[in-house]
Amino acid sequence: MSTNGKATPILGKLIEDKARAERYSIIFLRLALGMAFLNGMCIAVWAVRKECGIRNYANYVKYAGEVNSFMPAFAIPFLANAATVAELSFGLLLVLGLWVRVAAYGSAVLLCHVWNRDGNFLRACLAADYSVFSACAGALVVAVYEKRKRAAQN
Numbered sequence: 001m002s003t004n005g006k007a008t009p010i011l012g013k014l015i016e017d018k019a020r021a022e023r024y025s026i027i028f029l030r031l032a033l034g035m036a037f038l039n040g041m042c043i044a045v046w047a048v049r050k051e052c053g054i055r056n057y058a059n060y061v062k063y064a065g066e067v068n069s070f071m072p073a074f075a076i077p078f079l080a081n082a083a084t085v086a087e088l089s090f091g092l093l094l095v096l097g098l099w100v101r102v103a104a105y106g107s108a109v110l111l112c113h114v115w116n117r118d119g120n121f122l123r124a125c126l127a128a129d130y131s132v133f134s135a136c137a138g139a140l141v142v143a144v145y146e147k148r149k150r151a152a153q154n
Contacts, residue, residue, distance in 0.1 A: 022145075029141060030095075030097070030100060030142050031094070032138070033094050033107060034090070034094030034103075035091070036091075036135060037087045037088070037090050037091030037094070037107065038092070038095065040087055041087055061076055061080045064076055064077075086106065086110055089106075090103045094107065094142075100142065101143050101146035101150070104139045104142040108139040108140050111135050111139060112136055
């Protein structure tokens with residue numbers, strides 16, 4: 001707020017037009033989610049430590065096996081690769097604004113899997129530390145907004 005009690009011009013325009021504020025907020029949320037997925041991919045590819053990331057594929061598959069301990073051992077390499085492809089795909093689709101509703105719902109499902117992996121309390125705390133809960137909620141908000149926007153256009 002300025003000294004005369006009026007909001008700055010940009011903020012004032014945003015507050016006055018609630019539809020615009022909602023649209024910009026959703027775009028920001030969509031970009032933040034997409035960049036978070038792409039950042040995770042960058043960390044995996046350019047991992048500094050030798051035991052992390054895809055530079056040490058055996059450790060990566062071992063970690064995927066721990067996360068998916070309920071699955072049979074033969075499925076773990078497929079799941080490890082599928083999770084990587086899903087993260088990259090959802091991140092790119094969200095950032096580029098393509099198939100947003102599908103990417104947002106897929107992101108929510110992927111994040112729920114991280115959240116609920118095996119009911120371990122320590123892992124649930126780690127999920128909270130990495131903002132998995134808020135990212136999952138954000139993905140659902142983007143998906144519902146896109147669905148509502150599409151229904152309004154028809």
